[in-house]
Amino acid sequence: MTDIEIMEGITEVVREALDDDTIILTSKSVAGDFTGWDSFKHITIVVATEMHFGVKFRTAEIESLKEIGDFVALIRKKKAA
Amino acid sequence: MLASHLWWLPENADWREDLRAIGADAAVQWPALVKLANCRMDFVRTERLDKLAQSKFEAAPPPGMPVVRLAILGSAMVSHLIPAIRVALLRRRIWAQIYTNPFGQYLQDLADPNSALHAFKPDAVLFAFDARHMLGKIDPSQGAAASARMIEEAALRCKDLWDIARSAFSCRVIQQTVLPVLPNLFGNNEHRLPGSPQGMIARINDRIRQLADEGGVDILALDARAAQDGIAQWYDPVLWHRAKIEIAPPMSPLYGDLVARLIAAQRGRSYKCLVLDLDNTLWGGVVGDDGVENLVLGQGSAAGEAFVAFQEYTHQLSRRGIILAVCSKNEEAIALVPFASHPDMVLKRSSFAAFVANWSDKATNLRAIAEQINIGLDALVFADDNPFERNLVRRELPMVAVPELPEDAAFYAQCLADAGYFEGVRITGEDLARSGQYQANTQRDVARQSMSDMPTYLKSLEMQMQAGPFDAVGQARITQLINKTNQFNLTTRRYTEQEVEAITADPDAITFQVRLADKYGDNGMIAVVIAKASQNPNELMIDTWLMSCRVLGRQVEQATLNLLVNEARKRGYRTVIGQFRPTEKNLLVRDHYATLGFSADRQNDDGTNLWRLLVEDYVPLETHIKVGGI
Numbered sequence: 001m002t003d004i005e006i007m008e009g010i011t012e013v014v015r016e017a018l019d020d021d022t023i024i025l026t027s028k029s030v031a032g033d034f035t036g037w038d039s040f041k042h043i044t045i046v047v048a049t050e051m052h053f054g055v056k057f058r059t060a061e062i063e064s065l066k067e068i069g070d071f072v073a074l075i076r077k078k079k080a081a
Numbered sequence: 082m083l084a085s086h087l088w089w090l091p092e093n094a095d096w097r098e099d100l101r102a103i104g105a106d107a108a109v110q111w112p113a114l115v116k117l118a119n120c121r122m123d124f125v126r127t128e129r130l131d132k133l134a135q136s137k138f139e140a141a142p143p144p145g146m147p148v149v150r151l152a153i154l155g156s157a158m159v160s161h162l163i164p165a166i167r168v169a170l171l172r173r174r175i176w177a178q179i180y181t182n183p184f185g186q187y188l189q190d191l192a193d194p195n196s197a198l199h200a201f202k203p204d205a206v207l208f209a210f211d212a213r214h215m216l217g218k219i220d221p222s223q224g225a226a227a228s229a230r231m232i233e234e235a236a237l238r239c240k241d242l243w244d245i246a247r248s249a250f251s252c253r254v255i256q257q258t259v260l261p262v263l264p265n266l267f268g269n270n271e272h273r274l275p276g277s278p279q280g281m282i283a284r285i286n287d288r289i290r291q292l293a294d295e296g297g298v299d300i301l302a303l304d305a306r307a308a309q310d311g312i313a314q315w316y317d318p319v320l321w322h323r324a325k326i327e328i329a330p331p332m333s334p335l336y337g338d339l340v341a342r343l344i345a346a347q348r349g350r351s352y353k354c355l356v357l358d359l360d361n362t363l364w365g366g367v368v369g370d371d372g373v374e375n376l377v378l379g380q381g382s383a384a385g386e387a388f389v390a391f392q393e394y395t396h397q398l399s400r401r402g403i404i405l406a407v408c409s410k411n412e413e414a415i416a417l418v419p420f421a422s423h424p425d426m427v428l429k430r431s432s433f434a435a436f437v438a439n440w441s442d443k444a445t446n447l448r449a450i451a452e453q454i455n456i457g458l459d460a461l462v463f464a465d466d467n468p469f470e471r472n473l474v475r476r477e478l479p480m481v482a483v484p485e486l487p488e489d490a491a492f493y494a495q496c497l498a499d500a501g502y503f504e505g506v507r508i509t510g511e512d513l514a515r516s517g518q519y520q521a522n523t524q525r526d527v528a529r530q531s532m533s534d535m536p537t538y539l540k541s542l543e544m545q546m547q548a549g550p551f552d553a554v555g556q557a558r559i560t561q562l563i564n565k566t567n568q569f570n571l572t573t574r575r576y577t578e579q580e581v582e583a584i585t586a587d588p589d590a591i592t593f594q595v596r597l598a599d600k601y602g603d604n605g606m607i608a609v610v611i612a613k614a615s616q617n618p619n620e621l622m623i624d625t626w627l628m629s630c631r632v633l634g635r636q637v638e639q640a641t642l643n644l645l646v647n648e649a650r651k652r653g654y655r656t657v658i659g660q661f662r663p664t665e666k667n668l669l670v671r672d673h674y675a676t677l678g679f680s681a682d683r684q685n686d687d688g689t690n691l692w693r694l695l696v697e698d699y700v701p702l703e704t705h706i707k708v709g710g711i
Contacts, residue, residue, distance in 0.1 A: 016125050017128070019129045019132055039324075043161065043320065043323075044330060047124075047317075047331060048123075059323065
């Protein structure tokens with residue numbers, strides 16, 4: 001899976017979760033950039049991302065997810081394994 | 082078939098577009114929202130739909146929609162479940178206002194009369210406690226006595242909370258069972274280790290069920306759901322450690338639906354009748370084309386056994402009080418052949434309160450069935466294997482529930498069960514006898530159609546009425562009737578079982594519970610009346626008068642009024658005042674008091690019409706009912 005495909009998948013999840021189809025993500029995007037992405041929505045997005053890609057993040061891994069680039073890198077690693 | 086995605090609901094390929102269209106439309110459109118809430122969806126979409134509904138009706142709930150004020154009192158994180166509960170109630174045309182306590186502080190919230198909870202004034206309270214909170218500190222090596230004591234204490238803590246909530250708010254109470262989230266210590270024979278957390282959870286749940294049955298509290302059976310879906314679906318330890326979320330967000334649509342079906346059932350809004358198609362629904366094949374001898378039904382093929390199993394399930398539903406009906410595109414004579422002659426049929430012609438087989442469209446036929454059985458269209462569930470018929474009915478009659486039956490008949494029963502249409506909260510003897518009563522009713526109707534002379538017909542019924550004041554024996558059924566009767570209900574005042582108990586004990590209240598039997602069978606308790614002194618001297622006010630529509634047109638009202646006026650006279654009242662409070666569903670009784678000879682008195686500001694009857698002028702009304710005491 002390429003980083004572009006992963007980014008597209010995450011964008012789809014985030015758009016659906018935040019109810020905003022105009023959202024464009026970059027690898028430097030963080031939760032604070034978007035209205036409505038609070039700690040509650042963050043859990044929705046993490047869980048929905050796991051389901052979208054068919055992966056499971058470890059407890060410690062979730063703590064390290066800050067920028068969208070971190071999501072992409074983690075998913076790439078999991079899909080390659 | 083993911084229960085978490087509500088698999089019994091139809092998929093909507095245009096879901097996003099529909100949502101966007103509602104969002105863009107400034108006019109308030111709750112039927113469109115209800116329609117969208119009746120589509121299959123995951124938790125992300127559920128949150129989205131909730132956000133839209135909230136934004137549309139932030140200021141005031143949709144006009145005419147019943148409102149429930151639900152407080153969820155939890156020990157861990159529950160706020161992620163709120164959108165799904167609201168959407169699931171929207172699915173049932175109920176608007177929800179939901180409160181939840183700040184993290185874990187439910188006890189302070191309940192105890193402090195100045196708390197936000199008290200200001201909120203819930204009419205339903207859901208207690209949702211996580212497993213660790215319920216267990217407290219336990220030692221697996223502790224003996225049987227210590228474990229038993231802890232189980233009893235945990236269950237009694239719940240009971241105390243129910244009592245506090247009910248005395249503070251006169252609300253309905255729902256208690257969630259404890260999810261079995263903890264791993265085994267001992268293995269297959271876990272129950273032999275008295276102090277095992279997993280074993281204790283099972284026993285706490287047993288004890289809570291007992292106490293809930295005694296106390297009139299309804300159970301939200303998450304433990305049973307986890308046994309069916311797998312605990313790994315419901316509980317994700319990562320989320321527990323991260324945010325004290327015990328119920329995994331992807332399960333929230335199902336959780337919300339479980340809560341909503343309970344709340345609907347408490348308000349008498351469960352579905353009451355299952356309308357079944359025949360060809361490829363009750364048996365494989367088309368009887369008119371294939372012939373009865375070639376139907377796929379019974380031993381010999383896996384598919385044939387699956388249809389038998391589905392018939393057995395519907396038969397069991399009927400035995401617990403769900404009315405069955407048939408709606409089939411067929412020649413009636415041909416449709417009846419399997420019932421008469423196929424040896425593997427579980428259902429018989431007599432299993433159905435209505436049997437409609439013709440070539441009219443199914444929406445028209447469902448209307449006719451509802452009328453014949455005398456229930457609302459919103460009490461019907463329509464099960465049909467044919468997507469065309471399902472969609473036609475969904476479009477024409479959005480109030481009818483239409484499950485998206487899967488292609489394989491082996492899953493039909495599970496589909497109906499997962500959908501929870503027939504959620505029950507209280508079993509009364511009447512529930513178990515009801516299905517038979519509706520069949521007897523249909524026989525009576527047939528007799529009525531063939532007899533043009535109504536008095537002769539009524540006389541031929543040999544009706545016997547038993548009436549008496551409320552008592553402990555009748556209490557459960559009285560409460561049930563008070564809370565679920567919508568059509569023949571003059572005031573639609575709902576009372577809890579505790580309130581009914583208080584009315585029973587009040588020597589100044591005049592109450593009647595009325596039962597009716599005739600030569601076709603016993604209808605059980607069919608009418609309830611509560612009357613109290615008004616503020617004016619010598620004036621009796623009828624607070625509640627309701628009757629089951631099963632006995633419409635049988636002169637029960639007249640016979641009941643005779644009893645009421647007689648009692649009023651005995652107690653020295655000179656006037657009886659009747660009230661009619663109009664609702665969406667009770668137009669049937671708009672002229673009730675006029676018909677009985679009351680004269681119009683006045684209209685209150687809230688739209689209630691008052692009617693007056695002078696006791697001394699009253700001449701008992703003639704009926705064909707023989708009246709006796711209970």
